[in-house]
Amino acid sequence: MLGLQRMIEIMTDRDRLPGEIKIVVPTGMLGGGVHRNHVHYGIACGAHAIAVDSGSTDSGPSYLARGVSKTNRESIKHDLEVLMSEANRAGIPLLVGTCGTSGTDAGVDWTRDIAIEVAGELGITPKIACLYSEQTPAELIRKNRQGKIAPLPPLGPLTDSALESCEHIVALMGPEPYMAAIAAGADIVLGGRTTDTAVLAAIPLMKGAGAGAAWHAAKIAECGGQCTVNPRRGGVLMRVGEDAFDVEPLDLGNQCSPESVSAHLLYENSDPFRLTEPGGVLDVSGADYRWVDNRITRVTGSKWEPMPYTMKLEGARGGDFQTIMLIGIEDPEVLANLDEFHDRMQRVLTDRITKTFGPAVHFDLSLRLYGWNGTSGRPVPAGTPPPRDVGVMFVVTAPTQDLANRMAKACNPYFFHTPLREGIEMPSYAFPFTPAEIPRGQVYEFVLNHVVHTHDGFELVRTEWTDLAEKA
Amino acid sequence: MPKIRDVCRHVRSKNAGPFWVTVDFFFDSEESFKRYRDTAALGPELFAHLFGTDAKLVKRVPVDRLHMIKISYPRAHPQGWMRERDMHAGQQFARLLEVDID
Numbered sequence: 001m002l003g004l005q006r007m008i009e010i011m012t013d014r015d016r017l018p019g020e021i022k023i024v025v026p027t028g029m030l031g032g033g034v035h036r037n038h039v040h041y042g043i044a045c046g047a048h049a050i051a052v053d054s055g056s057t058d059s060g061p062s063y064l065a066r067g068v069s070k071t072n073r074e075s076i077k078h079d080l081e082v083l084m085s086e087a088n089r090a091g092i093p094l095l096v097g098t099c100g101t102s103g104t105d106a107g108v109d110w111t112r113d114i115a116i117e118v119a120g121e122l123g124i125t126p127k128i129a130c131l132y133s134e135q136t137p138a139e140l141i142r143k144n145r146q147g148k149i150a151p152l153p154p155l156g157p158l159t160d161s162a163l164e165s166c167e168h169i170v171a172l173m174g175p176e177p178y179m180a181a182i183a184a185g186a187d188i189v190l191g192g193r194t195t196d197t198a199v200l201a202a203i204p205l206m207k208g209a210g211a212g213a214a215w216h217a218a219k220i221a222e223c224g225g226q227c228t229v230n231p232r233r234g235g236v237l238m239r240v241g242e243d244a245f246d247v248e249p250l251d252l253g254n255q256c257s258p259e260s261v262s263a264h265l266l267y268e269n270s271d272p273f274r275l276t277e278p279g280g281v282l283d284v285s286g287a288d289y290r291w292v293d294n295r296i297t298r299v300t301g302s303k304w305e306p307m308p309y310t311m312k313l314e315g316a317r318g319g320d321f322q323t324i325m326l327i328g329i330e331d332p333e334v335l336a337n338l339d340e341f342h343d344r345m346q347r348v349l350t351d352r353i354t355k356t357f358g359p360a361v362h363f364d365l366s367l368r369l370y371g372w373n374g375t376s377g378r379p380v381p382a383g384t385p386p387p388r389d390v391g392v393m394f395v396v397t398a399p400t401q402d403l404a405n406r407m408a409k410a411c412n413p414y415f416f417h418t419p420l421r422e423g424i425e426m427p428s429y430a431f432p433f434t435p436a437e438i439p440r441g442q443v444y445e446f447v448l449n450h451v452v453h454t455h456d457g458f459e460l461v462r463t464e465w466t467d468l469a470e471k472a
Numbered sequence: 473m474p475k476i477r478d479v480c481r482h483v484r485s486k487n488a489g490p491f492w493v494t495v496d497f498f499f500d501s502e503e504s505f506k507r508y509r510d511t512a513a514l515g516p517e518l519f520a521h522l523f524g525t526d527a528k529l530v531k532r533v534p535v536d537r538l539h540m541i542k543i544s545y546p547r548a549h550p551q552g553w554m555r556e557r558d559m560h561a562g563q564q565f566a567r568l569l570e571v572d573i574d
Contacts, residue, residue, distance in 0.1 A: 060552045153529050154546035266496050270488040270544035366555050375563050397554045443554050446490040
């Protein structure tokens with residue numbers, strides 16, 4: 001716990017924004033590990049809500065295609081236990097966006113079930129609103145035919161078959177369904193796929209903070225401590241006013257500097273000044289970042305330009321299957337001629353697969369020489385000295401897992417023994433495992449990079465309620 | 473002739489969604505930044521050549537207050553495709569370091 005003296009000092013000795021709305025953002029991702037003392041600090045500062053994102057597309061399409069969470073259940077439960085108990089004690093709402101990593105309906109239900117379990121253990125009876133934004137191909141095909149779906153570069157117009165190929169499709173929600181759920185009395189809102197910013201901006205927007213300041217603050221705080229000088233030390237408190245906001249670390253030993261805060265706009269964004277969100281564009285090109293004191297940065301000059309309402313779509317499909325094998329090589333003759341070796345091995349293994357499975361078989365074979373050019377796959381400049389060691393990864397892709405496994409098995413002796421050149425005594429490379437082949441599973445792909453025009457933030461969203469007080 | 477690595481204190485790359493990569497060039501001084509802010513050496517053709525992207529879609533935004541330039545380009549293949557070697561595009565910056573900037 002904080003020293004009382006220190007806490008009073010921090011809470012009084014600063015220049016405040018009139019009518020500021022305060023949101024605790026305890027971590028960049030639910031399940032990342034929240035600290036109870038950080039949440040205490042935010043609540044002691046008068047927080048109006050706790051808001052946190054629980055999703056990401058950055059880890060790849062497999063989570064959306066399969067509808068499963070990347071973060072494990074125990075980590076989600078730990079963080080929900082801390083956040084639900086503190087929110088309950090303080091009498092403030094808890095908002096969670098993009099439940100279950102990809103924000104599918106199943107991800108929301110999975111998170112709701114954990115929340116119900118936690119509530120039972122804590123002996124509390126919150127009213128929980130679940131917001132669902134998963135879409136069916138049929139509905140989107142209808143929208144597409146009405147001209148309501150537009151592509152974002154580099155993709156082109158959307159086809160019915162692209163929509164039908166998706167295992168799951170989600171639409172990114174804006175703040176409106178969160179605001180409506182809170183207005184209707186929700187203690188906890190668990191949302192499906194939502195923009196990272198919308199879940200954090202919802203309460204400030206609802207309570208009358210400036211739109212530019214609210215969206216910009218949310219953008220800065222979306223990854224929790226990422227906008228602080230020491231990102232490993234917990235999340236942040238956003239304080240949002242009419243035309244300015246402050247961002248402050250929840251850890252007393254950490255800082256939000258004008259540099260760390262402004263640099264966050266660069267992170268994973270293709271444009272650092274203009275961000276399209278549901279219902280508008282945040283323009284931060286005129287923003288100014290200054291110290292308030294030695295821990296807090298104030299931002300002014302953020303602008304919100306209202307636009308016709310759009311929701312971005314994300315969809316992912318499952319493709320072919322892969323099996324991998326690995327060998328290590330320290331043979332100096334091979335290391336001195338790696339490109340030649342790669343090309344010969346590629347030829348030998350391709351022949352082997354074609355001869356074993358027939359010329360019509362569909363497959364892809366990729367060999368990656370880690371220690372040489374495995375990361376880029378690009379030609380190595382002439383004159384580059386040989387490495388000490390390379391790892392060769394064999395990746396075969398085929399229409400079924402069984403076929404990919406059988407192709408790897410057929411290649412096994414050749415992968416193990418192919419010499420650099422014809423006539424050299426048969427080598428044996430270093431397999432680290434037995435069996436050597438490792439079924440890797442399915443290849444997943446993101447299919448959509450499109451927006452759908454809607455009447456408002458509710459048209460494609462469904463809200464369902466679980467009132468634990470009624471069930472108790 | 474200076475290379476990118478000689479005039480930048482830090483260069484990094486990362487996915488900006490599944491279809492885009494964004495590269496941040498942080499220059500080592502205000503002077504370097506001003507000198508190279510608009511250099512043709514960091515033009516779209518460089519990205520087309522090194523990353524197989526469509527030069528017409530490459531976006532370039534200088535950020536004066538941070539002495540950096542952000543350049544974003546569409547991936548030649550979406551994140552996670554069958555021959556993916558860099559899921560988060562975190563190592564794509566490396567091939568830029570040796571590029572001549574003058």
